[in-house]
Amino acid sequence: MQEKLYKLIDFLRENNEYYSKIFDKFRNRDLNWQEIPFLTRDQIYKYGLSGDKKLLSKNLKIGYIFSTGGTTGKPKYIAYTFEEFDLVCFYLAHCYEGIEPSDIVANLFMVGNMWASFISVNKALEKKRCTILPIAGNTEYTLIKSYIQYFKPNCIVGLPTQIMQVLSIDMNFVKKIYYGGEKFLESQINFLKNMGCDFIRSGGYASVDADIIAYQCKDLYYDQHHIFVDHQIVEIIDINTEQVIFEYEKVGEIVVTNLDRYLCPVIRYRTGDLARWIKPKCNCNLPTIELIGRYDDWIRLASYDFYYKDLADALYPYSVSLKVNRSQNVLTVLIKKDKSLKKLDEEEILERLKNSNWQLKEGIENNLITVRVEYVEELPKTNKRVNVIYE
Numbered sequence: 001m002q003e004k005l006y007k008l009i010d011f012l013r014e015n016n017e018y019y020s021k022i023f024d025k026f027r028n029r030d031l032n033w034q035e036i037p038f039l040t041r042d043q044i045y046k047y048g049l050s051g052d053k054k055l056l057s058k059n060l061k062i063g064y065i066f067s068t069g070g071t072t073g074k075p076k077y078i079a080y081t082f083e084e085f086d087l088v089c090f091y092l093a094h095c096y097e098g099i100e101p102s103d104i105v106a107n108l109f110m111v112g113n114m115w116a117s118f119i120s121v122n123k124a125l126e127k128k129r130c131t132i133l134p135i136a137g138n139t140e141y142t143l144i145k146s147y148i149q150y151f152k153p154n155c156i157v158g159l160p161t162q163i164m165q166v167l168s169i170d171m172n173f174v175k176k177i178y179y180g181g182e183k184f185l186e187s188q189i190n191f192l193k194n195m196g197c198d199f200i201r202s203g204g205y206a207s208v209d210a211d212i213i214a215y216q217c218k219d220l221y222y223d224q225h226h227i228f229v230d231h232q233i234v235e236i237i238d239i240n241t242e243q244v245i246f247e248y249e250k251v252g253e254i255v256v257t258n259l260d261r262y263l264c265p266v267i268r269y270r271t272g273d274l275a276r277w278i279k280p281k282c283n284c285n286l287p288t289i290e291l292i293g294r295y296d297d298w299i300r301l302a303s304y305d306f307y308y309k310d311l312a313d314a315l316y317p318y319s320v321s322l323k324v325n326r327s328q329n330v331l332t333v334l335i336k337k338d339k340s341l342k343k344l345d346e347e348e349i350l351e352r353l354k355n356s357n358w359q360l361k362e363g364i365e366n367n368l369i370t371v372r373v374e375y376v377e378e379l380p381k382t383n384k385r386v387n388v389i390y391e
């Protein structure tokens, strides 16, 4: 790994305007890794293909250009050589361990718009020699459903939101699901199990800018992933102090260095994803992270940390949104009214919340966090995946 890193640094010193300045500082002394500045989204925007292009290495042929922005907001662009992109697909194929040549696999990742996901997943699936249905999640839902009903794939890969929108309880021929991009909620996992599908595995942990980072072996739990140590250096840093966290169980932001990206290098890139180091129960003997969620779903109130997912899982099967008032330390839980379900009283809700996260429990019991509950006809619409509104 060290060798790969030094080879990359040597290349960037000679061929990359942005990084030659940074690495030149270490020319006459040892490289102190933690002195290398973090790379942020804003910098990729400013110095990458959307900006002055200083981040782009010279003397390499651009194969693909992908957009890494969503459908709204300013797009960022990143470039890969064909060799770099092939390697991403090679690692991605490893994430689909468990897909057999006899499987019929529906690819429901999003296609078009200069996005990388659909293309890379399709190439990875080719390596598994399975039968591929290249449907794409942004095809009209009725059409997706009819393709699924007609070809009866036993495996689906895609984003949880897309998968949940097209699956119905009668599609019991679907036996394997690999998901990416976001997490399944407990309620969605229960639905899939009721449908007869209990093979639900992460299709890998990737960041749109840094590409594939980690995979899930068959013995890991839903959010746990082994690092691809030949491909990425992963650090977890404290959100407040930016110091590297080495101990287990402490949550911080994932920072990655991609050892194989020469054209658009990704060195100490802040992913905005939260995770902690864990000791897995398998025997793979690899560094392992447990993903906690996006920086956006992380809630800190009265110096207690918890996550939207904690509350959503605790109040399953209700659908919930949260309003967070930081100045008064008030957490308002909005619960969508559902006639088919017994209304929970406030005491039971509080009990469930306290059981979902020990920090939230302490905050409530020490009267530092006030919880309010409101039943609403419709949950407020947010443009984020996670329903947390700050007041």
Ligand SMILES: [Zn+2]
Pocket: 217, 218, 219, 220, 226, 280, 282, 283, 284, 285
């Ligand atoms: Zn393992």
